[in-house]
Amino acid sequence: MGRAHRIVLTNDNNKGGWSAVEERNPFFYELATAELVRLGVPKDRIDIEFEPVDSTYTEVKVLRRYSESNGLKSLLVVTSAYHSRRAWWTLRKVFEGSGTSLGIESVPPGSQTPNPATWWIHIAGWNAVPPEFLKIAYYWISLHDC
Numbered sequence: 249m250g251r252a253h254r255i256v257l258t259n260d261n262n263k264g265g266w267s268a269v270e271e272r273n274p275f276f277y278e279l280a281t282a283e284l285v286r287l288g289v290p291k292d293r294i295d296i297e298f299e300p301v302d303s304t305y306t307e308v309k310v311l312r313r314y315s316e317s318n319g320l321k322s323l324l325v326v327t328s329a330y331h332s333r334r335a336w337w338t339l340r341k342v343f344e345g346s347g348t349s350l351g352i353e354s355v356p357p358g359s360q361t362p363n364p365a366t367w368w369i370h371i372a373g374w375n376a377v378p379p380e381f382l383k384i385a386y387y388w389i390s391l392h393d394c
Contacts, residue, residue: 251353252324253285254293256314258307261300304335304383306392308342315348322349328361329354330377334384341391 259279263273268393274282277296285291297314301307315323323343325333336352357363369374 254295255289256295256297256311257281258301258310259299260296260307261302265319265387304331304338305342308335308338311339312342312346312348315346320348322351324353325371326353326355329357329364330362330367330380333388334380334387337384338387338391 257277259275262276264276264279265273267274280293281291281296295314297310299310301310307390311323311325314320323339325335325339332352332354336350339352350392355361362370362373362376367377383393
């Protein structure tokens with residue numbers, strides 16, 4: 249099965265658009281699960297951590313608990329390119345001393361991930377990239393001594 253034996257999705261507690269089939273707005277983790285299954289990932293290889301996360305830091309803390317409770321030796325985190333710097337730094341901080349081997353992989357640019365060369369010409373890029381630099385500064389200050 250590709251690069252990992254299991255896929256772990258976290259719950260950002262956000263919902264996507266209306267689904268006429270389900271007659272509701274499914275959570276993003278539900279949409280991601282459906283897309284992974286559509287792409288051929290067996291459903292029993294997808295784990296969902298239902299504890300709501302509201303930041304990269306809380307998400308990584310949930311991943312560390314998942315990793316410890318499941319005896320994982322390695323973890324590959326998939327995120328957007330613009331978010332990968334902060335995600336990588338946070339992963340290293342939170343997993344420090346765990347003995348877990350960490351990796352990070354960026355998804356290709358698309359509708360939710362701005363292209364590094366042209367993010368500045370799209371409103372979605374302005375909504376994603378500049379705030380990320382502010383978040384990097386905040387994380388560096390608040391987690392620096394953790």
